[in-house]
Amino acid sequence: MHALVTGATGFLGRYIAQQLLASGARVRVLCRREDAALASAGAALVQGDLREASQVHAACAGVDVVFHVGGVAGIWGPWRHFYEVNVLGTQAVIQGCLAHGVRRLVYTSSPSVTFTGADQCGIDESAPYAARWLCHYPRSKALAEQAVLAANGRNGLLTCALRPHLIWGPGDRHLVPRLIERARRGQLRRVGGGRNLIDMVYVENAAEAHLRAAEALVAGSPVCGQAYFISQGEPVRCWEWIDTILACAGLEPVRRGISARAAWWAGWACEAAWTLLRLPGEPRMTRFLALQLARSHYFSIERARRDFGYRPRVSTADGLRRLAAWLQAPAPHAPSPAHLPQPEGRT
Numbered sequence: 001m002h003a004l005v006t007g008a009t010g011f012l013g014r015y016i017a018q019q020l021l022a023s024g025a026r027v028r029v030l031c032r033r034e035d036a037a038l039a040s041a042g043a044a045l046v047q048g049d050l051r052e053a054s055q056v057h058a059a060c061a062g063v064d065v066v067f068h069v070g071g072v073a074g075i076w077g078p079w080r081h082f083y084e085v086n087v088l089g090t091q092a093v094i095q096g097c098l099a100h101g102v103r104r105l106v107y108t109s110s111p112s113v114t115f116t117g118a119d120q121c122g123i124d125e126s127a128p129y130a131a132r133w134l135c136h137y138p139r140s141k142a143l144a145e146q147a148v149l150a151a152n153g154r155n156g157l158l159t160c161a162l163r164p165h166l167i168w169g170p171g172d173r174h175l176v177p178r179l180i181e182r183a184r185r186g187q188l189r190r191v192g193g194g195r196n197l198i199d200m201v202y203v204e205n206a207a208e209a210h211l212r213a214a215e216a217l218v219a220g221s222p223v224c225g226q227a228y229f230i231s232q233g234e235p236v237r238c239w240e241w242i243d244t245i246l247a248c249a250g251l252e253p254v255r256r257g258i259s260a261r262a263a264w265w266a267g268w269a270c271e272a273a274w275t276l277l278r279l280p281g282e283p284r285m286t287r288f289l290a291l292q293l294a295r296s297h298y299f300s301i302e303r304a305r306r307d308f309g310y311r312p313r314v315s316t317a318d319g320l321r322r323l324a325a326w327l328q329a330p331a332p333h334a335p336s337p338a339h340l341p342q343p344e345g346r347t
Helices: 011-022 036-041 053-059 079-099 136-150 175-184 203-216 238-248 260-277 287-294 302-308 316-328
Strands: 002-006 026-031 044-047 065-068 104-108 120-123 158-164 226-230 297-299
Touching: 002 011, 002 053, 011 026, 011 036, 011 203, 026 053, 044 053, 053 079, 065 079, 065 203, 079 104, 079 136, 104 136, 104 203, 136 158, 136 226, 158 203, 175 238, 175 316, 203 226, 203 302, 226 302, 238 316, 260 287
Parallel strands: 002 026, 002 065, 026 044, 065 104, 104 158, 120 297, 158 226
Antiparallel strands: none
């Protein structure tokens, strides 16, 4: 296998690249900056930006499969930025695949493309895209996912999209560090009754799902042109899980709370202030974030189990032990390929 991974300096992208290298695949990575760890592990680095179509097209030359993981995430920011990186960048990847005869494209999407603000309890991939959007990220991911799936079968290209939910584990620079930082500052508040169920996925499982999906992308496979939810397969109480994450860092559980309604209005007020006053950074609360923290959102992974044999190999308990060890280490860093389970039968 000769693979291209976009966004390989990010959390999930790095794990995908490392698992590919561990399997013996040739790996090229498209990233905006040099990365000594990936280079020393054997990846061929190509510097480029998803917003530069010519750079993206060139990176696709000569590879068998593209894992398009790169993109911009977040609950706040201008639509133009999300659109240029997530939508136009994905269209550039598709065009690069078509121009260079790439046979397989696996796109990293998000379950939020179906999030309407209501509870989602065990829904499957038949759930429609949201009709209205509370932030730009899920809207841009939905547009990009639709483009990837529509490209299936064009010029011999086979495509699929994976929707991993709340990726966590050693090496995370966003979700877990943000929770810990806010807890240390006394800024975390339990939103709602605290009984809502959510899905999440350990990063090694999310990465392996991408490799398995790529293997299954062959002519006539049910994977072609489909989207898949990816998780641990066992929903957890949102705030109990957050408390467990905090405990891994030696912190106390969240004590104070706010009603879901109050959080929603606080989010509305923050959004208005940031928009009118053009404040820097992102608001501490938005309507989208309030609903994500207060509602249940967990998904069936039966289609992924059936179509390409996805199984979360690392249990939630084992993942938490690994996370705690990483958080408590003197100098946390992203695991090297030697620290990752060796994938079986991937060449």
